[in-house]
Amino acid sequence: MCGIAGLIDLSGRMDGDALARAGAAMGERLSHRGPDESGVWLDADAGLVLAHRRLSIVDLSPAGSQPMLSESGASAIAYNGEIYNADELTAGLGAGAPRLRGHSDTEPLLEACERHGPLEAARRSIGMFAYAYWHRGRRELTLVRDRLGIKPLYWWHEPGRRLAFASELGALRAIASGLPPIDREAMALYMRFAYVPAPYTIHLGIRQLRPGEALTFGRDGGAPRLERFWRLEDVASEALANPLTGSEDEVIEAGEALIADAVRRRMVADVPLGALLSGGIDSSTVVALMQRAADRPVRTFSIGFEAAGFDEAPHARAVASHLGTDHTELYVSASDAQAVIPDLPVIYDQPFADSSQIPTFLVSRLARRHVTVALSGDGGDEVFAGYNRHVQAEGLMARAGRLPSPVRRAGAAGLRALSPASWDRALGALPARMLPVRPGEKLHKVADLLDSAPGEHYRRHVSHWPDPGILLADVEEPVTAELGPIPDPLAASLPGALGEMQYRDTVGYLPGDVLAKVDRASMAVALEVRVPLIDHRVVAFGWRLPASMKVRDGRGKWLLRRILRRHLPESLFERPKMGFGVPIDGWLRGPLRAWGADHLTSARLAALGLEQGPIEKAWREHQSGRADHQHRLWTVLMLVAWHERARSADHVVREDRSPALS
Numbered sequence: 001m002c003g004i005a006g007l008i009d010l011s012g013r014m015d016g017d018a019l020a021r022a023g024a025a026m027g028e029r030l031s032h033r034g035p036d037e038s039g040v041w042l043d044a045d046a047g048l049v050l051a052h053r054r055l056s057i058v059d060l061s062p063a064g065s066q067p068m069l070s071e072s073g074a075s076a077i078a079y080n081g082e083i084y085n086a087d088e089l090t091a092g093l094g095a096g097a098p099r100l101r102g103h104s105d106t107e108p109l110l111e112a113c114e115r116h117g118p119l120e121a122a123r124r125s126i127g128m129f130a131y132a133y134w135h136r137g138r139r140e141l142t143l144v145r146d147r148l149g150i151k152p153l154y155w156w157h158e159p160g161r162r163l164a165f166a167s168e169l170g171a172l173r174a175i176a177s178g179l180p181p182i183d184r185e186a187m188a189l190y191m192r193f194a195y196v197p198a199p200y201t202i203h204l205g206i207r208q209l210r211p212g213e214a215l216t217f218g219r220d221g222g223a224p225r226l227e228r229f230w231r232l233e234d235v236a237s238e239a240l241a242n243p244l245t246g247s248e249d250e251v252i253e254a255g256e257a258l259i260a261d262a263v264r265r266r267m268v269a270d271v272p273l274g275a276l277l278s279g280g281i282d283s284s285t286v287v288a289l290m291q292r293a294a295d296r297p298v299r300t301f302s303i304g305f306e307a308a309g310f311d312e313a314p315h316a317r318a319v320a321s322h323l324g325t326d327h328t329e330l331y332v333s334a335s336d337a338q339a340v341i342p343d344l345p346v347i348y349d350q351p352f353a354d355s356s357q358i359p360t361f362l363v364s365r366l367a368r369r370h371v372t373v374a375l376s377g378d379g380g381d382e383v384f385a386g387y388n389r390h391v392q393a394e395g396l397m398a399r400a401g402r403l404p405s406p407v408r409r410a411g412a413a414g415l416r417a418l419s420p421a422s423w424d425r426a427l428g429a430l431p432a433r434m435l436p437v438r439p440g441e442k443l444h445k446v447a448d449l450l451d452s453a454p455g456e457h458y459r460r461h462v463s464h465w466p467d468p469g470i471l472l473a474d475v476e477e478p479v480t481a482e483l484g485p486i487p488d489p490l491a492a493s494l495p496g497a498l499g500e501m502q503y504r505d506t507v508g509y510l511p512g513d514v515l516a517k518v519d520r521a522s523m524a525v526a527l528e529v530r531v532p533l534i535d536h537r538v539v540a541f542g543w544r545l546p547a548s549m550k551v552r553d554g555r556g557k558w559l560l561r562r563i564l565r566r567h568l569p570e571s572l573f574e575r576p577k578m579g580f581g582v583p584i585d586g587w588l589r590g591p592l593r594a595w596g597a598d599h600l601t602s603a604r605l606a607a608l609g610l611e612q613g614p615i616e617k618a619w620r621e622h623q624s625g626r627a628d629h630q631h632r633l634w635t636v637l638m639l640v641a642w643h644e645r646a647r648s649a650d651h652v653v654r655e656d657r658s659p660a661l662s
Helices: 016-028 086-091 106-116 118-124 169-173 184-193 232-241 248-265 281-293 313-323 334-338 341-348 357-368 380-384 388-393 396-401 405-416 420-426 439-451 457-462 496-523 536-544 558-564 584-589 593-599 602-607 612-624 630-647
Strands: 003-009 037-043 048-054 075-083 127-135 140-145 154-158 162-166 206-208 213-218 225-228 273-276 299-305 326-332 373-375 528-530
Touching (some): 003 075, 003 127, 016 169, 048 075, 086 106, 086 118, 154 169, 184 496, 232 496, 248 558, 273 357, 281 373, 299 357, 326 357, 357 496, 380 496, 380 558, 388 496, 584 612, 593 612, 602 612, 602 630
Parallel strands (some): 273 299, 299 326, 373 528
Antiparallel strands (some): 003 048, 037 048, 127 140
């Protein structure tokens, strides 16, 4: 829902007209997030402007328009997201509560901010949100981002000049005199993770709020003050100190009831609503609980690919048929998918290189043709331990750690003796049920695990370029939540490698990759995606589960599997984890080869200060088939493509997406 932006002029040079023009320019850059309505509000005496682009979801009338002024006139808000317990916020206003003018969730949030303060209002809210709250009497601006980082919020403080904020970096570039300088430390982080983790952005001086964080800035002086209203480490520590008790059946029942409540709350909308269905455990659980709560068939959407090992559409179709949903699927050709690539730098706003960005955009575009809101299963892997690395933490990693290092290195070398494609061919004669999807890729990941020292496994799992320093000379990589020290007291109570991985995934990979990918892809087509599996109450519940209710018998997400068994036969969801990707490795050797080579020229790499040697070596090895460097190469290619696009004046996503790259 929506996009927000604004600024406080600290120079005293901007009059009301200049503020209004700046707000309108910033809002225009966010029009894709909110095509239904635009709004600008000024507190000219304070030098403040708030801008809003609306995607109308709840209360389609003008009573839901933003920026919104409180009944008393003492405060204003520009807000992006959805609050799923708005009625409870209203009830919590107590005696003398204002009479609400409409039934949007914005008004209860605004009045709760005025009554209780903007941070306490956030603590009382169930939902996804990023908002800017202005108190006129105190001349104080507070920026707030939701607990898990579902909705983005960027800020830019130039002392003595302005403090600006926006839902996307493009809106901040609208008020910049040129492309803001690139932060080379952030670039090093990007080369490792394939996204820029909070609090950094690709631009020097521009930051993003971390999940559960708020910024407070007084107009009359002082530096911005950052504080956390919610911390995963606090929630996890409390949960681990109070594990769930009762029988397994009782825990399953409690888990289903909580997830069902999270789903039900997210089904409230005054516009058409559906779900993104891959046929995997997470999305199937969400859709099953939606269908149980609905009085008509739920609209579900999936896309398929012709490439072997990447097509989940048949699984989604089977789940939809069993549950009785109104299902829509679209098969996408390689050229259709590749046609999206030129717009990725604009859609994702800063360098981003998770290649599942492509199918995520395509399924969002498909769903938006029929609905305005869609639920998804994102976050289930982080909360309930669904990644292969989580399963390995409970088995293979522990066993590998007991082997002498020469044995581990020899095993890794043996696995790497064949390329992933060669392994796929060699194992092709075995029954499919005995193999994971794309087994060669999985075996090379096992080689990485064997080749890494105990304690370094997670770093190897999440690193695209294991040593960004070979690409960026004289740049020291900052420490972020992904790989930094785990705060006390959680560090002392984490239950082994599984707990550490889940924590790092939830504070880093989830907001930095998964949620950023979904937000940008869906909002590029004005689709609101809601994620019930990371309702903060569900996250806390997940941390109270013992490890045996997460990983058991060599499989993750034990609890979700048991819940889903109540709604679907196991044959429809018990299969190797596939992921939501596209065959970038083959594309870079085929239809994208010329495009890739063009983006990896000496001039383009030098413009970003990148060392050419390691990149050229990776390109040659990939083209020869000796190695699969798709992830490393895609990371560099998306950086170069972003830089080329950001330096140009072309910031508009083209409607004509013909397959120009094929």
